[in-house]
Amino acid sequence: MLGYYLDLALRSLKRNKVLTALMVLAIAVGIGASMTTLTVMQLLSGDPLPGRSAHIYYPQLDPETGADVRKAPPDMLDYITAHDLWQSGKADRQAMVMDGTIKVQPELAGQVPFMATLVGTTSDFFPMFGVPFRYGGSWTAADGAAAARQVVISDVLNQRLFGGANSVGRTIVLNGASVQVVGVLDHWRPRPRFYLLAGARNSGGDTSFYYGKSHDVFLPVSTGLDINAGNFGWYTCWAKPDRMDLQHAPCESVALWVQLDTPAKAAAYRRYLDAYDAQQRELGRLTHPANTRMMSLQAWLAYQNVVPGDVKLQTWLAFGFLLVCLFNTVGLLLAKFLRRGGEIGVRRALGATRHAIFIQCLTEAGVIGLLGGIGGLLLTLLGLALVRRQPVEYADIVALNVPMFLFTLMLAVVAALLAGALPALRASRIPPALQLKTL
């Protein structure tokens, strides 16, 4: 029977080509717009550490001593607090993270120096975040403690400096200091670059920066303080620092990440954080009212509002647009089905049930949806190509994925069926006698 309905649907669609094209186009445009934005949205709001993120936490407290007291603890920790918590080793894994830029002096004569993005961290960073290595591996905890001149570099930097060869054991010159490469990362592009998100929530939704490439150089915090003293980024300072001394400055510049494998351990660490905060208050180093917090990675991403505001806005806009397209299609289908009253009347008089008429009309709507979906898919590809040309940091990673492709088709058909349901219902309830009379 479905074959017959399909045949009928195609005949009916062919009868009024302009109108059919119009309905297909409306669905295609709506689907294309909403799918493009949804693909980008899904890409940017996904879990940056699938399978791991549930055990990763971000402890915070208020280390400031100025007159102004913040409602929420600042987005980063001061060096002393971060170092104390890190050194306590109470978590399964813990890593301090700070960032900056550093001058790389290529060894080949004739090559000009360039700036590379830098992360100062501790050895747990790599296993905790599951960072993939192509060659070598991390420095050891002991090397880190000894401020060993060792670095891990990204695949991008390795390509630039060593043409992609295994450079473990080679030396590079950073800010005038020679350091040894102990590891080269494989391609690693977490979305967003979650390990340094401080301040994203204050950027008015302009967060495309946080989806940029990951850092080029990773070195031990201790080594970084030796060779890059004044060049680490400071998130904020609560008083004017007397000297450019990151370890003692009244500034927040370090993020601390901890891995806690069970809820019990997370609860215990939370208590430890409170106890540390209370102890430091007693010692007089901290003066503000207690304000500790420990968010999971996912909660931190949500709190930092890291999905760019423009992307969210576009998604809402696109779905509003899809809704307009659907209203449009419902209206047109309704008019179309009702105009065929005579034909439907004949079928009913010849014994077709209401159910059969309903299915027939829905089949026609479904065919329109399918055609619209295919058109929508093409438009989605076009839309994504346009997004890739946009001046945003994440442009290069935008691509259609297969589940999204299937979702597109399904959404189009379901949308068309929904749009067709009301008109089909109305058509199937046409009293046959009345229609036959006017024929």
Add this chain to the structure above:
Amino acid sequence: MQIQPILAALRHHRTAAFLIGMEIALACAILCNALFMITSRLDMMHVDSGVDESRLVTVWLEGVDDASATDLAARLRAGFAGLAGVDSVGIGNAVPFTQRTGEMGFRLVADDMHYNQQGHFYVGGPQFAATLGLKLASGRWFRPDEYGAISEFLPRSPSAMVDAAYAKKLWPGQDPLGKMVYSGTDGYRVIGTYASLVRPDPYPQAQHNTLLLAGTPGKGLASVYVLRTTPEQAARVWNDARALVTRIAPTVVIDPIHSGPMTDLRRAYFAADRAMAGMLVGVIAALLLVTALGIVGLASFWVAQRRKQIGVRRALGATRGDILHYFQTENFLIVTGGIALGMLLAFGLNLFLMKHYELPRLPLSYLPVGAIALWLLGQLAVLGPALRAAAVPPVVATRSV
């Protein structure tokens, strides 16, 4: 033209009329808000920088070594000044359309330790203000003896200048000259205001909250150079300046994102806004197109469906104009209903966006713009089918049956 019979006829097509009305309402809501967003972006893109952009070329250096900063600054300044076409060279901590380097909280009262104000502190060497082309609004420029060496971000200098409009906000109704600004234990006395200087990273909530301090080039003030030339020579000066840096300061690195002719920096700075505005224009165009096509489709159906009634009306003496007006009025009624609902939706949508995306309130003036656009669109879309209806000959009434 009587409205009564049209309404009566519409009652028979309640669902279709309702659907097209809803479509118009949604389109109206999206249209008003999208238009508003486009104008906000355009306003932002046309922010007044207060400097002679077309005459300026910026060279932003990274990897400047503190120990050699004084020597480097002197050599580069002399080198840049010697380039053909360069009128003057300023050294500062930032220029418009780059990145913030002096964002700081400050206080207006010495003994109140709450940092209630936040602004961008530009620090400039002796030629900085003149090179940028700042205009004096009140007071005076810095005297040579007021320039101080940089000590942790800010210069040891007693004086400050403020953006004139910002000064009005800081000290409403008062003369800003002689007022004090405090950061840490240092106080700066305002000795003058300049007409306008945008912050390096203007965004919708903050644009001209800037101050200017007088710093001696050297340690902490040797990275950002601004060259004044003529608009025609800017591109060439930029190339020459780049070559000069590689020649006389091979150890420093030019920051490619924050260097170049300032017109280019401005364009790059607003690239994302331009792209978003373009996208919004595209959405509006597609939206209007779909809405218009919907109206055309539905009106065509109604015309075809009522062919016989139209014939009867014509046979009973109605003119072509009557038929034409009938469909036009019908469309006007539906669109009006849609617009009425659409205005409410537009405000609802705006409230939602205000809550989630820090957008300002939708000005009322956008509503009539959206309404007129949709009325025009509706009339244009219905014109074709209505003309076809008007062309139905009276003889149709006598055919069939």
